[in-house]
Amino acid sequence: xxxxxxxxxxxxxxxxxxxxxxxxxxxxxxxxxxxxxxxxxxxxxxxxxxxxxxxxxxxxxxxxxxxxxxxxxxxxxxxxxxxxxxxxxxxxxxxxxxxxxxxxxxxxxxxxxxxxxxxxxxxxxxxxxxxxxxxxxxxxxxxxxxxxxxxxxxxxxxxxxxxxxxxx
Numbered sequence: 001x002x003x004x005x006x007x008x009x010x011x012x013x014x015x016x017x018x019x020x021x022x023x024x025x026x027x028x029x030x031x032x033x034x035x036x037x038x039x040x041x042x043x044x045x046x047x048x049x050x051x052x053x054x055x056x057x058x059x060x061x062x063x064x065x066x067x068x069x070x071x072x073x074x075x076x077x078x079x080x081x082x083x084x085x086x087x088x089x090x091x092x093x094x095x096x097x098x099x100x101x102x103x104x105x106x107x108x109x110x111x112x113x114x115x116x117x118x119x120x121x122x123x124x125x126x127x128x129x130x131x132x133x134x135x136x137x138x139x140x141x142x143x144x145x146x147x148x149x150x151x152x153x154x155x156x157x158x159x160x161x162x163x164x165x166x167x168x
Contacts, residue, residue: 007033007036007037007053008053010029010032010033011030011033011053011056011057011060013029014026014027014029014030014033014057014060015060017029018030018060018063018064018067018070021069021073023064023067023069023070023073023074024073024074024077026060026064027061027064027065027070027074030057030060030061030064031057031061033053033054033056033057034053034054034057034058034061035054037052037053037054037057068116071116072116072117072118073117075114075115075116075117075119075120076114076117076118076119076120078113078114079110079113079114079117079119079120079123080119082106082109082110082113082114083110083119083123085106086103086106086107089102089103089106090103097139098143100130100136100139100140100143101139101140101143101144101147103130104127104130104140106123107123107124107126107127107130108123108127110123111123111124111127156168
């Protein structure tokens with residue numbers, strides 16, 4: 001019974017966090033309840049009355065994931081972590097033009113992975129501007145091809161070293 005009370009309290013706290021707009025914290029706490037109480041209390045006296053904590057937590061997670069405000073907040077949180085690499089990539093791109101490709105790919109990745117948040121939308125705009133610049137777009141295409149060829153040659157060299165001459 002004390003285990004159930006602790007799980008119920010955590011689930012209730014997760015619901016409160018969700019209602020307060022603290023989506024990441026609510027999801028993390030609900031996921032912890034889901035994992036911690038996953039089917040361990042089924043069949044115990046009192047379980048049919050209060051329900052399965054793991055299933056209740058899973059339903060709360062589904063509710064959080066379906067909420068548009070939560071989706072945006074959760075995506076923004078993750079996107080902002082990924083976007084921390086952008087200033088470094090911008091600095092590198094000023095020094096070495098081939099780093100423009102890395103910057104573009106990072107912007108594109110963030111935009112595709114997190115389309116429902118402000119950071120994702122900003123990255124999409126920036127990547128779009130890079131594609132719209134004809135000379136830069138041509139450079140990015142050539143750089144992508146150059147890297148693919150360099151990678152293929154490197155694999156062929158490794159196959160040769162390993163005695164896999166047909167594969168090379």
